[in-house]
Amino acid sequence: MAVIDGYAGKIAYVNLTKGSIEIQETPADLKKNYLGGRGFGTKIISDRMDPLVDPLSPDNILVIASSPLTGTGIPLGSRYMVSTKSPLNNTLMSANSGGTFGWKIKKAGFDAVVFEGRAEKPVYLYLNEGKAELRDATSYWGLDVHQTTDALIADLGDKKAKVACIGPAGEKQSLLACVMNDRDRAAGRSGAGAVLGSKNVKAVVATGELRIDEADKDGLNAVKERIRKKLDENGICQALTTYGTAVLVNIINENGILPTKNFQSAHFAGAEKVSGERLAETFLKKNSGCFACTVRCSRICEVDGIIGEGPEYEPMWGFGADLGIDDLKTVIQAAWECNKLGLDAVGTPTAIACAMEMREKGYITEGPQFGNPEGIVELVRQMGLREGFGAELTDGSYRFAERHGYPELSMSVKKQDLPAYDPRGLQGHGLSYATSVRGGDHVYGYMVSPEVLGAPEKLDPFVNDGKATWTRIFQDLTAAIDASGMCLFSSFALNADDYADLTAATTGISMDGAALLKIGERIWNLQKLFNIKVGYTKADDTLPARLLNDPIKEGGPKGRVWEREPLLSEYYTERGWDAEGVPTQEKLRELGLE
Amino acid sequence: MKITVKSFATLRDHMDAEFAIEIQESATIADLLTMLTERYPKLEGEIFLEDGTLKDFVNILLNGRNIAFIKGLDSILSEGDRIALFPPAGGG
Numbered sequence: 001m002a003v004i005d006g007y008a009g010k011i012a013y014v015n016l017t018k019g020s021i022e023i024q025e026t027p028a029d030l031k032k033n034y035l036g037g038r039g040f041g042t043k044i045i046s047d048r049m050d051p052l053v054d055p056l057s058p059d060n061i062l063v064i065a066s067s068p069l070t071g072t073g074i075p076l077g078s079r080y081m082v083s084t085k086s087p088l089n090n091t092l093m094s095a096n097s098g099g100t101f102g103w104k105i106k107k108a109g110f111d112a113v114v115f116e117g118r119a120e121k122p123v124y125l126y127l128n129e130g131k132a133e134l135r136d137a138t139s140y141w142g143l144d145v146h147q148t149t150d151a152l153i154a155d156l157g158d159k160k161a162k163v164a165c166i167g168p169a170g171e172k173q174s175l176l177a178c179v180m181n182d183r184d185r186a187a188g189r190s191g192a193g194a195v196l197g198s199k200n201v202k203a204v205v206a207t208g209e210l211r212i213d214e215a216d217k218d219g220l221n222a223v224k225e226r227i228r229k230k231l232d233e234n235g236i237c238q239a240l241t242t243y244g245t246a247v248l249v250n251i252i253n254e255n256g257i258l259p260t261k262n263f264q265s266a267h268f269a270g271a272e273k274v275s276g277e278r279l280a281e282t283f284l285k286k287n288s289g290c291f292a293c294t295v296r297c298s299r300i301c302e303v304d305g306i307i308g309e310g311p312e313y314e315p316m317w318g319f320g321a322d323l324g325i326d327d328l329k330t331v332i333q334a335a336w337e338c339n340k341l342g343l344d345a346v347g348t349p350t351a352i353a354c355a356m357e358m359r360e361k362g363y364i365t366e367g368p369q370f371g372n373p374e375g376i377v378e379l380v381r382q383m384g385l386r387e388g389f390g391a392e393l394t395d396g397s398y399r400f401a402e403r404h405g406y407p408e409l410s411m412s413v414k415k416q417d418l419p420a421y422d423p424r425g426l427q428g429h430g431l432s433y434a435t436s437v438r439g440g441d442h443v444y445g446y447m448v449s450p451e452v453l454g455a456p457e458k459l460d461p462f463v464n465d466g467k468a469t470w471t472r473i474f475q476d477l478t479a480a481i482d483a484s485g486m487c488l489f490s491s492f493a494l495n496a497d498d499y500a501d502l503t504a505a506t507t508g509i510s511m512d513g514a515a516l517l518k519i520g521e522r523i524w525n526l527q528k529l530f531n532i533k534v535g536y537t538k539a540d541d542t543l544p545a546r547l548l549n550d551p552i553k554e555g556g557p558k559g560r561v562w563e564r565e566p567l568l569s570e571y572y573t574e575r576g577w578d579a580e581g582v583p584t585q586e587k588l589r590e591l592g593l594e
Numbered sequence: 595m596k597i598t599v600k601s602f603a604t605l606r607d608h609m610d611a612e613f614a615i616e617i618q619e620s621a622t623i624a625d626l627l628t629m630l631t632e633r634y635p636k637l638e639g640e641i642f643l644e645d646g647t648l649k650d651f652v653n654i655l656l657n658g659r660n661i662a663f664i665k666g667l668d669s670i671l672s673e674g675d676r677i678a679l680f681p682p683a684g685g686g
């Protein structure tokens with residue numbers, strides 16, 4: 001008899017070179033030690049793959065994994081993750097996305113799909129109630145994300161089918177390519193779309209109505225009620241409903257940490273014009289949300305008669321302040337273009353910002369210029385198609401800046417661009433950037449939450465004391481949340497015990513908050529071990545020179561830089577790693593990773 | 595002395611978005627909030643709990659620095675100061 005534990009119970013191993021698929025039961029120890037999502041991806045890749053493979057070769061493995069809490073009707077339980085060796089920076093990356101696709105993979109009978117090899121011709125994977133099949137995708141190759149999604153659903157005549165796919169950017173193996181699902185949701189960073197492109201996989205389609213039961217339904221209902229109340233009463237979650245993530249533009253700007261013109265400044269005079277408040281007054285039509293979400297933070301906007309989803313805070317900042325552009329229409333259209341083409345909506349504008357600074361400094365003589373919205377949407381299109389000047393930028397700011405001899409102008413950590421928070425005014429968040437196991441990133445340990453928003457408590461952003469501990473806990477908790485299937489925004493209202501209670505009632509695996517954090521820590525260390533094997537060292541756990549040496553010029557954090565020490569040493573100690581940032585044998589034994 | 599006040603997000607439903615205000619020398623943030631809640635009565639319920647303390651996740655910046663790390667509601671104002679008032683809000 002099947003186990004009743006919130007899992008679909010099967011993993012499909014797809015060998016694209018051979019065109020064969022093997023379906024296996026989801027192993028019990030994988031569930032127990034890694035939960036799902038990011039945990040599954042990290043463990044499966046670590047076990048099956050030599051870390052030194054070329055990420056764009058058939059030897060790389062890409063895992064799409066759902067999670068036990070996904071699709072169970074738990075509010076904000078909507079996520080799936082895409083994991084692979086990143087072609088952008090060689091890390092073992094795992095990117096999160098919401099919508100309905102993660103739920104549907106389970107209804108189609110699968111916890112995860114593992115891609116290996118390379119198909120000879122474009123294919124898509126069709127999942128339907130326990131069956132998995134590779135199908136010809138030649139006719140979809142070349143279509144954008146929206147066209148691909150709509151065409152697949154129309155051709156199958158199945159409106160309930162859910163699609164994850166790559167756009168032209170993935171086909172062209174842009175190192176900024178995402179995996180997109182439900183048209184506008186992105187597993188956005190680290191170039192996973194390029195890996196699918198290199199494998200000739202255009203899409204995964206999931207359909208079906210299989211029933212998935214939880215281990216302790218009554219228990220789960222009680223916990224659901226408790227967390228629903230917490231989410232409903234949480235002020236930050238309420239504001240997400242009203243304004244979406246874009247409300248941050250003004251908050252971060254007023255705090256003097258809104259990176260402007262490629263991090264040359266941390267305050268943007270035009271912020272109000274490209275803020276969440278302005279969006280709400282102008283282009284916003286309504287909000288929407290992922291599967292079973294009670295917060296519904298997504299924005300639906302209308303521009304010139306066209307209705308689209310987004311923008312989120314990151315592209316609002318990226319195409320706004322980071323480019324010195326205060327034209328909201330351009331910002332929205334550029335963010336939409338990223339979604340259509342399947343481009344990372346953080347790395348795309350930041351690559352443009354880097355080019356703008358090089359142009360400003362006279363290091364290049366053509367290309368976009370700060371403050372000028374003209375041609376930006378077209379440049380994004382070119383990046384997605386690897387055409388014209390866009391071809392120069394489509395592998396991210398680091399490649400571009402390095403090719404021209406100015407790698408220091410790439411505002412990246414481990415070749416992945418930093419998002420929308422200047423760490424010179426945020427000691428803990430800077431530590432999170434420097435040590436993130438997939439490079440420059442804000443969703444692997446969002447220290448902005450305590451340092452700016454005050455959740456779960458207010459921490460002074462300028463102070464180093466205690467930040468190593470907080471950062472570790474945030475990183476581990478995030479890894480566990482990414483494995484559980486919950487949206488990270490739930491963490492504004494919930495704590496480790498809440499997630500543990502949800503997980504225990506769903507899976508029947510007994511655990512408390514500490515055990516849940518241990519799973520997160522195990523995932524984090526496994527990603528770290530992979531990165532060490534590909535050659536990352538302590539020297540890479542740092543920030544761009546500008547953020548270490550050039551003080552912020554105005555506002556609250558005026559005069560500040562990010563202080564690498566003592567933060568980094570304290571962090572390594574806190575993690576039980578040696579002075580070079582390598583996990584000790586003792587730590588690995590404790591986590592069952594020896 | 596004169597200071598400037600800015601409000602954000604849902605607070606703008608209850609008060610002006612940006613304005614200058616005259617206040618007595620050495621006034622505190624608490625004094626300012628008393629003036630503001632008199633002028634904009636609905637503001638009180640948005641930022642204060644019934645016991646008169648600030649609600650969770652309400653943030654007030656004095657010249658870009660959170661008052662929680664200065665002297666809280668007792669932080670003293672000076673001529674030309676810039677105040678930013680945020681209701682609970684965030685994202686990622």
Ligand code: SF4
Nearest residue numbers: 289290293296297487
């Ligand atoms: S809070 Fe936003 S991102 Fe998270 S599940 Fe809800 S709608 Fe999706």
